[in-house]
Amino acid sequence: MPPESQIPIAASVKRRFAVSLALFYAAIFAVSGTHMPFFPLWLKAIGIDASWIGLINALPAITRFTTLPQITAFAEKRQAIRTAMMLSVLATAIGFTAIGLQQPPLALFLIYALTCMLWTSTMPLTDAYALRGVARYGLDYGPLRLWGSAAFAAGSLACGYLADSIAARDLIWVIVAWAVVAVLASLLLQPLDDVRRRAAGPPTGKALLRDGGFWAVIVSAALIQGSHIAFYTFSAISWQLHGLGGLTIAGLWTLGVIAEIVVFALSPRFSLHPSTLMAIGGVSAVLRWVVTANEPPLALLAIVQLGHGLTFGMNILGTMSLLVQRVPSHQIARGQGYYAACNGLLGAATSIASGAIYARIGDGLYYVMAAMAASGALVIWSARHRLNAHPHSEASGG
Template sequence: MNQQKISFQSIYVAIFFAQGALIPYMALFFSQSRFDLSPGQVGTIVAIMPILSIGVQPLWGMLADRTGRVRAWLIIAMLGAAALSLTFLFATSYVWIIILMIAWSIFQCAHIPLVDMMTLEYTSRAKIDYGAIRLFGSAGFAIAVFVMGRISDTTWGLASTFLLSAVMLAIGTLFVRSVSEQEPKQVHTTAPFQWSAVWNGPFIAFLIGGMLVFGPIYANNYYFGIYVTSIGGSTTLVGTLFLVAVLCEIPFMKVAYQIVSRLGTVNVLAGAALISALRNGWLALEPPIWVVWILAIVQGLVVGLLIPVALQFVRSLVSRNVVSTAIGVYMAITSGLATAGFNLLSGFIIEYNSIIGVFWMYTVVSIVGAVLFFGLRRFRVKG
């Protein structure tokens, strides 16, 4: 197998393992009695990274577009996040946690857009399916949530999430260094940047729908653990359900483009969004645990289709010379602005209602997002 392909697959395993060991358990970690934080404060903490990514992710994208040194920026971001994640083990006050989350988030939110930029350039050049590489990220995430579910029930506890995340990011930088980077064909440092090349009508319409669809999906990663424990499940069950969901992403990522070739990009995006809404609504009805297992599989289907198809759709909506910036904007709006908003809103809904109210809210906005995606059919775009 091509050594470069193996390196990219290993990078995705490392980055998503680091996220899987941390993000699904972050709300549970800060909800422990030793922190004495309210649900609203916990919601604020987990919303910091998405909020910061609104501005920071496009900045990372612009740095990559202007310098052509994506690999160097990715290594810096991974090492910075690894070092700062260890500091959470010593923070107990709300103010210090907020400060550390801000510093850590600046580096953490750069990982996925930067590695996606590198991978899309490589897959385009090598004529390789992006999904065949990205699915290794899902595998890394799945392994991490399962392992952490086991570890969190031991004497090591939830604090080990930050340690595991730091170790995997440090290992991941070794694989990033092994990737050969294309030399930039021209230097853009003095060229004026034209935002009009990014902010076209179809792209803006897609971002609006994406906020309503991806926001609940990403916020679910933070609050699904609270949902499971609220219905009597353990943290081990949380990890196992995440494992099932993420493992189910892999086959759908593998066949995503075949499905798109049959049904069309917009129909796949809208259909997956509608399925996501139905999944959230079923959870809100408090079904028996065997149904929750089935819905974990459904979640894998949704994410496995949406992530690769949406990313390729973004590439088709903008000019080639601003693809990195467009990806940064897309990540900032969907995994940033939308996730931050839904994390905050979810925290306050729990405080004044319950976790069930959170999933009813996810259901309604996902339906609206699916309708907006269907509306994209009137646009004529490439691919």
């Protein structure tokens, strides 16, 4: 049987898939673009202290290594990845609505935990759906993914404008509104679960867990991406304490996302090996966090934010390329689940610890993040020869 990308497919079918996926990426990243910088501010506005904020913000990471792998594996086994995506965004909209009606820390913690059980599965399911489509239709991942980044920037800017115009305790309803948009966008997703797959291949993901190269990829990615946890959780709070307004904070986030968009747009032209892209991301993160720890002036902070295209964009591109190489297409959702679980395990520990560390040393927390990024770069660089020598291919049968 020929590889999926060689099966003749009408251009209109490819276009519908690409457009609907781009819209869905845009919608779910608009949720993230309002949630990441402003959910901590909303928590602070309703009287939640820093320690509770760290615990609450650890929940998405915790669910990534507890419930998420089971959800992705179940969706893949049932060939229902698209359906699972639709249900996850519906649960997200309902969950954040319930969260907005609560104020006691324990109640918020419990409802947010339930919401995160399905919300955190949205991204790995979407990436699995996207990577199957990339293989099926011969598309490039980066140009599809950039629409999510663009929406993240737009959502962050819009919420930043509103943060200067409405009470901070009302910001939760902006998140809810974008979650509803994501539900509507999910209705446009094209069926892909009946894509023809090879009959051969292992029935479980155990082979992946025995692959040292796969472990090197997901551990390195978790370390480098986990080094962003302090930034995601406390940057808005720290910048607000330094006198920056909501729109300025949103603008700083947007600069980083613009750089990310540029990297994704140019990705089809990259010729470096994916492991090298990941290493570049890790080294760039070290420099970014060291500068951020020293409370740079606004102009330098803006320049540092442009480094997000390297610290995040390069790392994501390298990670996704290596996962496509090493994970059979019929196990891509399972592979995404393991990848997200590794991210979640490290991210949860980092988020919990960062709350306590930030309460003691403030922006000095970024030095710890720099050490994490350096470790991630070292892991992937050490494994580069193994990754070069033993890529997975469709022809290999997994």
